[in-house]
Amino acid sequence: MDIVSYFSSLDFMSFLNALPGNIAQGIIWGLMGLGVFITYKLLHFADLSVDGSFATGGAVTAIMLINGCPIWVAMLVAVAAGLLAGLVTGLLHTLLGIPDILSGILTQIALYSINLNIMGKSNLPISYRNYSLVISASNINMAIIIALIVVAVVIVAMYWYFGTEQGTTIRSTGSNPAMSKAQGININFTKVIALALSNAVVAFSGSIFSQYQGFADVNMGRGAIVIGLAAVIIGEVLGEAIFRKHINFIIRLIFVIVGGILYYIAMGIVLWLKMPTDDTKLFTAIIVAIFLAVPNIRSRATNSFKKVAKQNSKAQKVEG
Structure with missing residues (x-):
């Protein structure tokens, strides 16, 4: 297929039709990114347990709905389950001295089996036709509105709490953990609290996502940490580019959601361009790597310009 026929085969209307769905998913995964933001940006803790706790949120929601529990009760229990998962990661790290990455991996591995035991099988359908759900992909516009309300509440709660x-x-x-410890802060306790809160938010987003897609799956959290990081990093780079030194905490939280939306729009473009669906994880890694490199490249460019400016200034003084 030559380049002309390739581009002529692309249907722009199909991309526009898929755009609301991309936005809805971006908001939900941006909510998951808020959980990652707590550990990655605030605590500087590489928590990989979120891949498991995201699926736990969906698994708990699905099994409780199937057993006749109201959706709000199911969502609250899903949040509590995520909180417990984060608590385990925190205790593995603080009490047993296991490095942060390994403690997250151990929790993630354990949660895979736990999620299977919760659901009894690898996949549970929770169609909006059979259950009263908070959000559903059957009505995309309403899903976007509900998702925006949910993230607004979570952002306000996080802004207040922190x-x-x-x-x-x-x-x-x-x-600065060393300085915090010197000031009498129990840093182990704060780490456990932060990890518990982070995974509670992640499980909450998993609960929302399982309702949106109409089923819970044991693998629904696979690669979630990468998408969460993408939302955080894309949002941070974009926020700092727009607001520069005036960016504050609540703007950073808002731009995590913006980052999630932009990530899913970018993935929508990749699929619209008829790229192989088997390579979506590769494209995700490339997108995250690019945005991770942007601050470093920008910093080097700024330093280079400053260096040249200083050299020119010295040359002018010598000539003078």
Whole structure:
């Protein structure tokens, strides 16, 4: 197929039709990114257990719905399950001294079996036709509105919490654990709290996503950490590019959601361009790598310009 026939085969309307769905998924995964933001940006903890806790949120929601529980009860229990998962990761790290990455991996592996035991099988359908759900892909416009309301509530709650004394100690622990410990802060306790909160948010997003797609699957969280990081990193780069030094905490939280939306729009473009679906994880890695490299490249460019400016200034003084 030559280049002309390739581009002529692309239907732009199909991309536009798929755009609302991409936006809805981007918001939901942006919510998951808020959980990753707590550990990755605030605590500087590489928590890989989110791949498991995301699926746990969906698994708990599905099995409780099937057993006749109201959706709000199912979602609250899913959040509690995610909180417990984060608690386990935190205790493995703080009490047993297991490195952060390994403690997350151990929890993630354990959660795979736990999720299978919760559901009894690898996949459970929860169609909007059979259950009263908060959100569903059957009505994309309403799904976008509901997802925006949910993330707005979570962002406000996070903004309030991390402005409290306990929330400030978590941010302090992530910024300078040695100084925080010297100030009398129990850094192990704050790490456990942060990990529990992070995985609670992740499980909540898993609950929302399972309702949106109409089923819970044991593999639905596979690669979730990469998508969460993509939302955080894309949002951070874009937010700093727009607001520069004026960017504050709540703007950073909002731009995590923006990052999730942009990531899914980018993936929508990749699929619209008829790229192989088997390579979606590869494209995800490339997108994240590009945005990870942007701050470093920008910093090098700025330093290079400053260096040249200094050299020119010295040359002018010598000539003068």
